[in-house]
Amino acid sequence: MRSSSISDRIELLEQRYKKAQNKWTRLDAKRTLLEEQLGEKTRELDSYFETVDTYEKARVLLQQSAEYAREQAKQQIETLVTNALQYVFGPLFSFQIELEEHGNKAVAEFYVVSEYEGVKVKTRPQDSRGGGVVDIVTLALRVALIETVQPKRTGPLLLDEPGKHVSGEYVLYLYEFLKSLSTMFKRQIIMITHNYHLAQSGDKAYDVTIKDGISDVSEIDNT
16 A cells, blocks of 8 residues: 555656646747747837937938028938839839928928829838838938938948848849949948848858857858
């Protein structure tokens, strides 16, 4: 009887252990999933703040410029961002800046105008078709600011994941636009991207991987 009782207790403990182990496995998997989701949301939030910061800098530029300089800057920014949108998404897109005076202060609002079946739709960039439009507007705005601000800043364009929300069908047009930017403004472009097609568009491209905590760099053959 005593031996049977000990055996039963061992079996019960083993069952409890397995149950606890299964519960820990489920909770650990859930924790990993939540950490991944938190990381993704953090990256989205960082991207959002970068976009907002770009818009605010453009607004400040327009607000602080004298009337003539403001109109010149407005036209330059509208033209560059419109060219970017049309280069990537086609001729039915354009970018507009609306300036209004509020208490002797110019307030700028940004809009993307698109045409569907003959009907023009004007929306804020963040409300336009997908995140790709926001990416292109933000990219073009940053370039426009660099080229408009005086004294003019020199040096390469440093881009971190440009167009990361642009769908695959438009990636070809995006890297053609980036090449045109480089030629137009005579600036080297240094880009970090996870998009292999974008990486292949560069004159020089390198693949960086982590092996045992050490970065391994190899050149991508783009010939």
